[in-house]
Amino acid sequence: MRPAHFHRSHHAGSRIVFGLGVIGFGVLALLDNLNVFGLPLLRTFWPLVFVLLGLARLARPCHVGSALFALGLMLLGGLLTARNLGYVDFSPRNWWPVLIILVGLSVLARGLFPRRRQAGFPASTLEHGDQINIDASFSAVSQRCDSRSLKGGRIASTFGGVELDLTQAVIDGTEARLDVSAHFSGIELRVPRDWLVVVEVTSTFGGVEDKTVPPMTPGPRLLLRGEVMFGGVEVKN
Secondary structure (H helix, E strand, O other): OOOHHHHHHHHHHHHHHHHHHHHHHHHHHHHHHOOOOOOOHHHHHOOHHHHHHHHHHHOOOOOHHHHHHHHHHHHHHHHHHHHHOOOOOOOHHHHOHHHHHHHHHHHHHHHHOOOOOOOOOOOOEEEOOOEEEEEEEOOEEEEEEOOOOEOEEEEEEEOOEEEEEOOOOOEOOOEEEEEEEEEOOEEEEEOOOOOEEEEEEEEEOOEEEEOOOOOOOOOOEEEEEEEEEOOEEEEEO
16 A cells, blocks of 8 residues: 555645646736737637646546546647647547547546556545535545444545445434535445445446445445436445
């Protein structure tokens, strides 16, 4: 296992890249408002946001599939910027299927080159509350929960990743509801063997994989609801 400071440094690196990008776009907007240059800077260089998203993902250790998708985002941002500057004739309407191909290659790479543990995740934190509340935007979160009266909660991830271990938790009553939202992200859940997982999640170019073994006798239920877009949710014991 990699030391915690290694994960923290790369996690901070992605935040630094994203923060510098926000500052840069703010500077462009200010220069446009002041009419410093005749060229509309913000309208011309806005596609660089895709380059920043790709750099933010590459700033921390990632799977070969994630790295491939990050490079695709950077290429898209570069081509759109070059088109705005008049250097290339690039039509996104003709080339948008390439994004679908990159997502497929990313999923294929994850299957061909499985990893024991997702790289770039910080050391897990332990929570005791009865509500899960995780927001992983452009970041990675690893959390354990040992609540004796878990009621449910929410997980939202955009261009990030989440690991949630519920194997030591106990559901309050017969059912707990967990709302998930994964956009260009991956979520991994671990649940006790006596829980029955019910999946009611809609997916767009993504999916939910339930690897749990259904219990022999009726027990508490974990209801998963929400949406997945260009991402995935994996549930296992």
